[in-house]
Amino acid sequence: MTSMYNESILVCVYYGPNGERLIKRGCKLAKMIKAPLYILTIDHKPFDELDAEKVFYIEQWKKLADEHKDAHFIMKDNEKRPVSKVIAEVARKKNVTQIVLGQTAQSRWQQITKGSIINDLLHDIPFVDLHIISVARYIRNDEGIYEKGVRAYLIKDGNQYKLSFNHTKDSEYEGIFFKEIGTDFDNGLFRFMKGTETLQVQVSDGIVTDFTNVDVSSAMSLNEED
Structure with missing residues (x-):
């Protein structure tokens, strides 16, 4: 697929009821500019140690990716590096120009990395546009x-x-x-x-x-x- 604007989009999702919303936002943006879409989730545990709830969300995200013909799901498990470094690495490898990130993921990943993901991403990949989406942390x-x-x-x-x-x-x-x-x-x-x-x-x-x-x-x- 050739993007009409030479763009590619990366959606970063974390477990919870809002991953689907972020993916749909990314799909809409990708369709609008005819760009490839990558869906990324990161976990410090190996996949076979994840609980049932986390596996369920991953299965859902994979199905959503399959529904979008130019979407690709990426799972980085057993990952010990700071999350911002993993996101930056994927962004470089996939020539990503826009990243969709939810406040839920940002807050959670800040706890993991003990720092500001946004500042780290701006430093590591200044050529990428960041879209910070306000999302819910709990179902209500x-x-x-x-x-x-x-x-x-x-x-x-x-x-x-x-x-x-x-x-x-x-x-x-x-x-x-x-x-x-x-x-x-x-x-x-x-x-x-x-x-x-x-x-x-x-x-x-x-x-x-x-x-x-x-x-x-x-x-x-x-x-x-x-």
Whole structure:
């Protein structure tokens, strides 16, 4: 693919509900200027040591990359170098001219690198434009705030689905359950892939009655802990 502006775009994503939003922003920008798109995530642990939630997000990002014909997913695991150095290396190798970075990733990676990623990138790759996107760190909507997601499954039960935390032969959908804070019951959101579509559906007392997508748009303070 030849970019009409000789551009290429790198989207940096970290685990959480906002990676998809950043990727879609990058896809939109890449399509507009007809540029190749690279999606990068970095982890200091080896891939086989990642928990189920992180693996789930990586699988989603790969699927989103596959849906965009000129997108390429890059996973840098077991990475001990500062994150800014890894981003800069990928940017140079792929001739990247624009980087999309979320505030979530910036905040988290600052904790890892003990410094400012933005300043380091500006120093290491001054020829690249940086797009800093404001994103949410937690799932939250008008009805409540949700805990960190855990791996879960939906099992068909008549005209509805039961939430399960154990995989069985009857499990039809695999995803992440975000439990609503302040309840003793399994109330919250279940996030999963249905075909090529990512859905977030309401769970009430461990039951999903329909697959109406729940719009999650607002966010908690970026100063909160994961």
